[in-house]
Amino acid sequence: MKPSATSSDRDATPLTALPSVDEIRAAQDRFIEFWGEMGTRWGVQRSVAEVHALLFITGEPLSAEEIMERLSISRGSVSTTLKQLDEWELVQRVRSKDRADRREYHQAEQDVWKLFYTILRARKRREFDPLIDELGGCRVAQKSSRKTDRQKQHDQKIDELLELCRFFDGLANTISKSGKGIERASKILARVLGSSR
């Protein structure tokens, strides 16, 4: 919390110097650190998750400079990171109304459902879809061709795996098409499953 003279009062909000500002900052820092840690477990780079956490939790559009200073990371990292978040559509670039200000400001998607769906979709593409695309190539031979018992056993295992993947793929598609309807659907599901045992 250096008293650095950065341009940090773009908006007209009367920023009353509340004693609570530090409390919020501390809570934000806890969130940023935690989200960064979770990011590493979700296969996202720590710094990417941290930048996202900062933008999400403040809700405000921030410039690269501000992010750099707040998280103490390099200009280069901030740039790369924002590019990724932008591609993932978790962060949007917005321009200041002030035409003289040429910086880009970055604002995080605030709808938590959209956030989760975006993450889930990205993970499915990366971690699941290749199974369906490539597993077939791990068979010994065409379905119809003559095979020894061992070959049959091998191909059968690959096929079981493929079938399972296709099943989950269908399930995932059903869910992702449902949008928010999933909330209602899950209640029905719970009732149906609960009553049948």
Place this chain on the structure above:
Amino acid sequence: MKPSATSSDRDATPLTALPSVDEIRAAQDRFIEFWGEMGTRWGVQRSVAEVHALLFITGEPLSAEEIMERLSISRGSVSTTLKQLDEWELVQRVRSKDRADRREYHQAEQDVWKLFYTILRARKRREFDPLIDELGGCRVAQKSSRKTDRQKQHDQKIDELLELCRFFDGLANTISKSGKGIERASKILARVLGSSR
């Protein structure tokens, strides 16, 4: 394929030297490499995934020595890797019927549903449950206490995130309790979702 004089004919199966053996080996190798690659995307070490792939696709119990040679990895790696797979309950240690043979043999779970459930459960524990456990600590203050607007906004976002996590957690529990009923469950889900739009 060095002609190393390892004891590799434990069972009484008449191992006829078919020309197809190489084809199977090649298919196994493709599978092992692919599974290893996918492993890295699923947050599993490449070598762990490779050992699992080998044990899964052969279906036979193999000794550490055999795994070492087949995959060209060190004794140490094989040991660590098997320990992990054992903890995950994806591989079991079995002993040869031959009392004189003191090696441990390692055999992979063959039921693909169990395989996926095990992986899913492990990932949920690692990547999801911490959200529910720790997110609360990222709030500014107790629900009831007096707060400024900014504090309220912050806590509200954390709460939204928490609520969403709890929802998915419930859904995951519902599904995992359903066991193989999931297949039926997913059809119900699809019908319910499909009819509502």
Place this chain on the structure above:
DNA sequence: CAGAACTTTCAGAACTTTCTGAAAGTTCGA
């Protein structure tokens, strides 16, 4: 209880990923 037959551990080597910051690139107003 000795020694053979295995398995586990762990320090350091090899490799991979991520980060930094200076330099190059882009965009815009005058």
Place this chain on the structure above:
DNA sequence: TCGAACTTTCAGAAAGTTCTGAAAGTTCTG
């Protein structure tokens, strides 16, 4: 078209991860 104000790139540094293999540990047999 110039130069100020930003953003992006990229080579090399730092950090992090995974692997190796020799040595230590364990368990069993005789």
